[in-house]
Amino acid sequence: MxxxxxxxxxxxxxxxxxxxxxxxxxxxxxxxxxxxxxxxxxxxxxxxxxxxxxxxxxxxxxxxxxxxxxxxxxxxxxxxxxxxxxxxxxxRTVIVESGDSLGKIAARFDRTVDQFMRANGISDPNRLQVGQILVVPxxxxxxxxxxxxxxxxxxxxxxxxxxxxxxxxxxxxxxxxxxxxxxxxxxxxxxxxxxxxxxxxxxxxxxxxxxxxxxxxxxxxxxxxxxxxxxxxxxxxxxxxxxxxxxxxxxxxxxxxxxxxxxxxxxxxxxxxxxxxxxxxxxxxPITVAELFDPMTDWVAAVSVEAISRLAREPWTDERRVVGASSESGNFERFNLTHGGLVLSFAPGSIGGHGSNTVSITIPYRSLDGFWAEDGPVSRIE
Structure with missing residues (x-):
């Protein structure tokens, strides 16, 4: 084969x-x-x-x-x-199966319903038939x-x-x-x-x-x-x-x-x-999370307080957030910088939920004023 x-x-x-x-x-x-x-x-x-x-x-x-x-x-x-x-x-083609809709099929292939309709000459997206073969745009x-x-x-x-x-x-x-x-x-x-x-x-x-x-x-x-x-x-x-x-x-x-x-x-x-x-x-x-902060400050504790506070407002978190976002630098290694603030992402189950969904929060830079490294990466974000 x-x-x-x-x-x-x-x-x-x-x-x-x-x-x-x-x-x-x-x-x-x-x-x-x-x-x-x-x-x-x-x-x-x-x-x-x-x-x-x-x-x-x-x-x-x-x-x-x-x-x-x-x-x-x-x-x-x-x-x-x-x-x-x-x-x-x-x-590429796809076969319509029981339970399929054009919206579901389009999402599966990262296309729009309109793209599928044009590619297949479909006038009514609600009239699909099981077994019908569609061309993927x-x-x-x-x-x-x-x-x-x-x-x-x-x-x-x-x-x-x-x-x-x-x-x-x-x-x-x-x-x-x-x-x-x-x-x-x-x-x-x-x-x-x-x-x-x-x-x-x-x-x-x-x-x-x-x-x-x-x-x-x-x-x-x-x-x-x-x-x-x-x-x-x-x-x-x-x-x-x-x-x-x-x-x-x-x-x-x-x-x-x-x-x-x-x-x-x-x-x-x-x-x-x-x-x-x-x-x-x-x-x-690559930049590490420690490089963002002034090493002479207790930045880990400050980030922990901000993170736990914001996680408490998120769905699917529970008391595990106190451990998953505790004052250990390793808890904050999954981070991103944006124009709006520091984004922290937490592994499934580490801060609550059913163990399958990640959670990300954003901490505005101003919330951690006094902890950032003077000439660090955050100082270069306008």
């Missing part, structure tokens, strides 16, 4: 960093092996999620070298700039925020891997064709600053490591347990999504936040994590 692979050509603009693994036909089921702990998505993350896995009934471990080769090529493609799409593959939604500093470009990569094994639904029945692993990995690239190559290399490396980790985890899961899913209603049972946002881009500073969510095959819950990076563009070096 063939293993299709293609890489989408880069386009300008700011977009979505998205990695998705889908079943071409549906979910899976079978007996549940012991609960497994899913490893941290990024180095330095504070949480893991323990979930009970599913396996395909009667499945025995088997090696799938062709799937792994295709996944390796997909990971390597993150390092390829200017790669072109294989035109012989033709346009070629152009994604892209926005161009106004930045004061360097040009920020989008480097998109797309690849699709056929696992070569059938997908099974939650009732243990085979749904149809083979499971498909689909990867969208968009990363942000700077143009202009002398140290941009150093910044770009780190951002690209983090994305490539994330895609590689996900690919390895999915490959191991499929080889051990088959392509099993708890919910096969939309034929999507395993995915990894990065939503990368540029929160600050000036001639001197560049701050990026990645909201990362993934659902592994057979897992019962979605994991969510936030990865943050803030760079000094004069050196190309």
């Amino acid at each position: 063939g293993f299709p692979f293609r890489v989408a050509a880069p386009t300008g603009g700011i977009g979505l960093l998205l990695v998705v693994a889908v079943s071409a036909c549906g979910g899976g089921g079978g007996a549940a092996p012991p609960a497994t702990t899913v490893g941290e998505l990024f180095a330095g993350s504070a949480t893991t999620t323990t979930v009970g896995g599913l396996s395909v009934a009667g499945w025995t471990h088997r090696d799938l070298p062709e799937m792994r080769t295709a996944l390796d090529a997909c990971v390597a493609s993150v390092d390829v700039r200017g790669a072109s799409t294989d035109e012989e593959e033709g346009p 070629a152009q994604r939604i892209e926005t161009e925020p106004e930045y004061d500093g360097p040009t920020v470009l989008l480097e998109p990569v797309y690849c699709e891997v056929d696992t070569g094994v059938p997908a099974f639904g939650p009732d243990g029945a085979q749904i149809g064709g083979p499971g498909i692993i689909e990867v969208f990995a968009d990363w942000k690239r700077l143009e202009g600053p002398d140290e941009a190559p150093r910044v770009n290399g780190r951002i690209r490396g983090l994305v490539q490591a994330s895609v590689g980790g996900f690919a390895e985890d999915v490959a191991n899961e499929v080889e051990r347990h088959g392509f099993a899913c708890r919910d096969g209603s939309h034929g999507r049972c395993a995915w990894l999504q990065h939503r990368q946002e540029v929160l600050l881009a000036t001639d001197e500073l560049f701050s990026v936040r990645d909201v990362v969510r993934r659902l592994m095959p057979g897992a019962s819950a979605v994991e969510e994590e936030i990865r943050t990076e803030t760079f000094d563009l004069e050196t190309g070096r």
Whole structure:
């Protein structure tokens, strides 16, 4: 069986960093092996999620070298700039399934309903039929925020891997064709600053490591347990999504936040994590949270007081915020700089909630006056 692979050509603009693994036909089921702990998505993350896995009934471990080769090529493609799409593959399509609406399908592919209607000659978006084949519009939604500093470009990569094994639904029945692993990995690239190559290399490396980790985890899961899913209603049972946002881009500073969510095959819950990076563009070096503050002050305690106060106003937080935002500098390593203040992000479960959603808060700079380093990064934000 063939293993299709293609890489989408880069386009300008700011977009979505998205990695998705889908079943071409549906979910899976079978007996549940012991609960497994899913490893941290990024180095330095504070949480893991323990979930009970599913396996395909009667499945025995088997090696799938062709799937792994295709996944390796997909990971390597993150390092390829200017790669072109294989035109012989033709346009991408999607089959309307029970419960689908044009709005849901458009959101799934990061398009608008209007784009789908124009691409498919649809006059009434409410009159879809199960089994109907729709062409996915070629152009994604892209926005161009106004930045004061360097040009920020989008480097998109797309690849699709056929696992070569059938997908099974939650009732243990085979749904149809083979499971498909689909990867969208968009990363942000700077143009202009002398140290941009150093910044770009780190951002690209983090994305490539994330895609590689996900690919390895999915490959191991499929080889051990088959392509099993708890919910096969939309034929999507395993995915990894990065939503990368540029929160600050000036001639001197560049701050990026990645909201990362993934659902592994057979897992019962979605994991969510936030990865943050803030760079000094004069050196190309990542900035640590301690560098923002005057070391002669008790800045950790001051940040803790502000954070706990603001977290108390957020939904899904509870008394755990007193520990998760306590006076330890490690609690505030996930930070971003913006024109409006210091943004802090907290790992799932560390400040409350159900252990699957991250929370971000913004502390206005004026709230921490007297604690900032005199000539530190914050002093360079207008």
